[in-house]
Amino acid sequence: MLLVGVQEDSGWLLSRWNLTYRVGWEHICKAAKSVFDYYDGLEILVNDKVVDVSSKEDILHLDEAGNMTVRGMSKIIKVPLMITFYNQTNVVNVSVAGVTDEFKTADYQKFNMSLGQYMDSIELSMYR
Numbered sequence: 001m002l003l004v005g006v007q008e009d010s011g012w013l014l015s016r017w018n019l020t021y022r023v024g025w026e027h028i029c030k031a032a033k034s035v036f037d038y039y040d041g042l043e044i045l046v047n048d049k050v051v052d053v054s055s056k057e058d059i060l061h062l063d064e065a066g067n068m069t070v071r072g073m074s075k076i077i078k079v080p081l082m083i084t085f086y087n088q089t090n091v092v093n094v095s096v097a098g099v100t101d102e103f104k105t106a107d108y109q110k111f112n113m114s115l116g117q118y119m120d121s122i123e124l125s126m127y128r
Contacts, residue, residue: 001092001119008106011098015111019090019123025064027126028085032070033059034125039072039081076118079103083122094119 006015032044036056044053047065052058062068064087071082080097094115096103102114 001116001123003108003112003116003119006106006108006111008098013096013098013103013106013111015094015096015115017092017094017119019092019126022088022090023085023126025087028068028087029060029062030128031085031122031126032068033057034128035070035083035122038075039070040075042070042072045069045071077115092119 001017001019004016004018006013008014033056036042036059042053044051044059044062046062046068048067048069051062053062067084067086069082069084072080074081077096079099082095084093086092096115098104102110
């Protein structure tokens with residue numbers, strides 16, 4: 001994924017990423033399924049409404065919609081993280097809580113180094 005930009009907003013770093021290709025619902029569901037075990041307090045939202053998901057397999061059966069958000073406390077990044085995928089586009093929005101020194105300021109290079117590999121791994125999971 002390519003980091004398009006990052007900005008600070010009320011204690012959060014808001015960023016926009018571009019996937020290599022536009023993706024459909026099946027790809028988005030695979031991405032959400034791949035991160036399911038790596039969040040505490042995970043919530044899945046479809047079109048900005050929380051959906052009941054009790055297992056990662058449930059994600060693959062969600063009705064198609066315009067967007068899906070995965071949010072919770074990332075066990076990998078170690079901060080609250082929210083990732084929103086948009087159906088039939090290559091756009092991904094990511095919000096990271098600025099609760100550690102690593103995520104206090106919107107420095108493009110530093111932010112890209114912190115999240116780039118993580119986001120690339122999520123994109124690759126769409127094609128498994």
